[in-house]
Amino acid sequence: MTDREEGAGQRRYHHGELREALLAAAEMELSEKGEDGFSLRSTAKRAGVSHAAPAHHFKDVTALLQGLAQRGFERLTATMKEEQAEAGDDAEALYVASGVGYIRFAAENPALFQLMFGARSSHDKPTELAKAGDASFSVLVNAVARLRGADLLKTEEGWRDVAAAWMMVHGYAHLAIGGKVGWLTGQSFDRQRPVIADLVRRALRL
Amino acid sequence: MTDREEGAGQRRYHHGELREALLAAAEMELSEKGEDGFSLRSTAKRAGVSHAAPAHHFKDVTALLQGLAQRGFERLTATMKEEQAEAGDDAEALYVASGVGYIRFAAENPALFQLMFGARSSHDKPTELAKAGDASFSVLVNAVARLRGADLLKTEEGWRDVAAAWMMVHGYAHLAIGGKVGWLTGQSFDRQRPVIADLVRRALRL
DNA sequence: AGAAAAATCTTGACACTGACAAAATAGGCA
DNA sequence: TGCCTATTTTGTCAGTGTCAAGATTTTTCT
Structure with a gap:
């Protein structure tokens, strides 16, 4: 599994670093829209996954x-x-x-x-x-x-x-x-x- | 119009002090549920009016x-x-x-x-x-x-x-x-x- | 007084949200 | 290979804020 872990970051999201990606996306969302206006769904969208994907990493x-x-x-x-x-x-x-x-x-x-x-x-x-x-x-x-x-x-x-x-x-x-x-x-x-x-x-x- | 302004607080459908009532209801909602969890609709319900009533007093x-x-x-x-x-x-x-x-x-x-x-x-x-x-x-x-x-x-x-x-x-x-x-x-x-x-x-x- | 106008409140709709369930997909392991 | 588990998607639900339209009351005007 040590394969192309440095690839050009394409869309092989199934086993990736979604947790990290979500946190990064969430921080951008937070600083752009504030705590009000923050949305889980749009965070998921920014991370490139569907709206229910975060559930497996954050309850x-x-x-x-x-x-x-x-x-x-x-x-x-x-x-x-x-x-x-x-x-x-x-x-x-x-x-x-x-x-x-x-x-x-x-x-x-x-x-x-x-x-x-x-x-x-x-x-x-x-x-x-x-x-x-x-x-x-x-x-x-x-x-x-x-x-x-x-x-x-x-x-x-x-x-x-x-x-x-x-x-x-x-x-x-x-x-x-x-x-x-x-x-x-x-x-x-x-x-x-x-x-x-x-x-x-x-x-x-x- | 100075009629039963002290009546037993029934539902007379214009009720005159809605702005005050909404602020009072909102404070209770706020202290009970916090700023997250605060809801305009449930504030309106607590004040005894419909969900769109507040719009005329607060945009x-x-x-x-x-x-x-x-x-x-x-x-x-x-x-x-x-x-x-x-x-x-x-x-x-x-x-x-x-x-x-x-x-x-x-x-x-x-x-x-x-x-x-x-x-x-x-x-x-x-x-x-x-x-x-x-x-x-x-x-x-x-x-x-x-x-x-x-x-x-x-x-x-x-x-x-x-x-x-x-x-x-x-x-x-x-x-x-x-x-x-x-x-x-x-x-x-x-x-x-x-x-x-x-x-x-x-x-x-x- | 009565009618017209304005203010207030209700109902209904829309897009959006967070959470859940069920199906689909991929990876690990025997 | 084939099962098993973790991950992700799709679909659905109740709840939210806001807007538009209708209903109802109060105020104003003559």
């Missing part, structure tokens, strides 16, 4: 969107680490970079970000989605821990620090997506960076 | 939800002012109370809050909705202005202060609704108050 449209949200968290984690990598070794710079990455991801993937924190993804069991979300959270926690001590999450104060940091970046991200802070987000992202740095520092009173 | 389902969001902002404003009224005269206490009110409203009306900041309500023209949103924003701005000076919004620093405050409370509210901070929101709201106060103060480095 629901909700399951498909949760799969998308999971990948979103994975990419959010990657974006935060990417910013960290360009920030050097200073603990405070690493912390700021985490927040900048969080916000940059949201700005670059607004519809996906809204999906990740929307009603369809909320308070669920220990799914893959929850794990991916925890992984993103950990990036922030670790950055704060480098500033405040490794046993950060042992104390109420520590939880409060992490919560403050998360809430600040999340508030920025969500309000920016909603167009509520146009005086800020009208600028290019690089011009927002110093402002974000200031705001993120406030969360820990730095 | 769209979007228009209906925007009307609901507008009322949400009005009540958000009221909740913030309510908390302020119980906070006395101290400027810092007033500021904290604004944030507490913001978060309490979100906790008490999660689905409505998500609607107010969701995609359907975003970046629109100078509608009634936008005005109601600005009014809520002004409560926060005024509270910050009492701490930082009346010409707050003349300076970049001032905008940054307001943004920081808004982002912090908004982040709290949104993450709490999403069930992401269960260690906090598992408590009764009165037990959250001191934590909220701390977090809100951080935004202004108080």
Whole structure:
């Protein structure tokens, strides 16, 4: 079966990578039409299959969107680490970079970000989605821990620090997506960076 | 025509306050079934009219939800002012109370809050909705202005202060609704108050 | 008052959606 | 080879939002 697995991607869809293709198509549909206006059928059509094909890979449209949200968290984690990598070794710079990455991801993937924190993804069991979300959270926690001590999450104060940091970046991200802070987000992202740095520092009173 | 306007609420087939009745029914539908699962037809049924009746009062389902969001902002404003009224005269206490009110409203009306900041309500023209949103924003701005000076919004620093405050409370509210901070929101709201106060103060480095 | 006009509500239709069942197709394995 | 299972298609169903047309009530005009 290791045959032409690199062929010119023709229509041999029967045994293919439909699951991946569906997720890719779904993300395009999502960013083009938003969460309202998203349609399972038109996602299937974009992937080149019939309207009932997705059922064998995702039991629901909700399951498909949760799969998308999971990948979103994975990419959010990657974006935060990417910013960290360009920030050097200073603990405070690493912390700021985490927040900048969080916000940059949201700005670059607004519809996906809204999906990740929307009603369809909320308070669920220990799914893959929850794990991916925890992984993103950990990036922030670790950055704060480098500033405040490794046993950060042992104390109420520590939880409060992490919560403050998360809430600040999340508030920025969500309000920016909603167009509520146009005086800020009208600028290019690089011009927002110093402002974000200031705001993120406030969360820990730095 | 001032006849039996107080009758036992029977089916007199024009019924005069359909717009209000639809908004009330829509809010119940929203909080019971969430934004997904919300249906114009079942809202109409709950209000006791046919499926096409709402069209004369709201051109769209979007228009209906925007009307609901507008009322949400009005009540958000009221909740913030309510908390302020119980906070006395101290400027810092007033500021904290604004944030507490913001978060309490979100906790008490999660689905409505998500609607107010969701995609359907975003970046629109100078509608009634936008005005109601600005009014809520002004409560926060005024509270910050009492701490930082009346010409707050003349300076970049001032905008940054307001943004920081808004982002912090908004982040709290949104993450709490999403069930992401269960260690906090598992408590009764009165037990959250001191934590909220701390977090809100951080935004202004108080 | 009575008739004309406007506003409101109902019925009916249309295209679209998500989900399900049954048939068709392809691949893996004996 | 031939069965078996996984995958995909076709067909169907109830439910949705919106539009058009008809029915009914309220308002306005003379």
